Amino acid sequence: MVTYYCPSCWNIVAADTEVCPACGARIQDAQKDMVEKYIAALRHPDPMTRVHAAWMLGRMCEERAVPALVQVVMERQANDPYLTSVAANSLGLIGCRDAVPCLIELLSDASASFMARAEAAKALERIGGDEAMSALAHATRGAGESRHNTARNGIHNGEEQGSWVAR
Numbered sequence: 001m002v003t004y005y006c007p008s009c010w011n012i013v014a015a016d017t018e019v020c021p022a023c024g025a026r027i028q029d030a031q032k033d034m035v036e037k038y039i040a041a042l043r044h045p046d047p048m049t050r051v052h053a054a055w056m057l058g059r060m061c062e063e064r065a066v067p068a069l070v071q072v073v074m075e076r077q078a079n080d081p082y083l084t085s086v087a088a089n090s091l092g093l094i095g096c097r098d099a100v101p102c103l104i105e106l107l108s109d110a111s112a113s114f115m116a117r118a119e120a121a122k123a124l125e126r127i128g129g130d131e132a133m134s135a136l137a138h139a140t141r142g143a144g145e146s147r148h149n150t151a152r153n154g155i156h157n158g159e160e161q162g163s164w165v166a167r
Contacts, residue, residue, distance in 0.1 A: 007025075010041075038057050047080060051082050063096050084106070085115045091127075099123070103132075
């Protein structure tokens with residue numbers, strides 16, 4: 001059995017639906033470019049669809065996705081550590097310095113999962129710049145062993161690359 005969703009609000013609809021009964025969107029009018037579809041999928045009811053959308057946005061390296069991915073990281077998406085981790089990783093792949101403040105906040109959030117904080121450290125390393133380096137250095141001072149190692153590895157990996165230029 002195939003399940004059909006409204007591409008605007010993700011309400012389940014019948015295969016032949018022309019107008020979504022939940023949001024009123026015309027189904028055919030909602031055919032957006034892939035970046036817009038993946039951004040909308042960050043709010044999909046299925047958790048794995050949200051994770052896949054965040055992953056794809058990072059691989060597309062599309063800066064239009066940065067505000068939506070930042071929002072995912074800031075909301076911690078109802079404590080979904082996988083989605084938060086993938087969103088942080090994607091922000092690092094996109095390399096937009098606008099994401100640095102939210103990644104710093106995630107790195108320093110003791111209530112966030114280790115996995116999410118590790119991805120924030122890697123993303124800060126990838127993006128680089130003084131603010132990111134300062135946050136990574138700060139995270140190594142007085143931190144627990146796991147957070148210390150995560151941040152320290154981010155610093156050392158960046159030094160080996162010889163450049164902190166955003167990609």
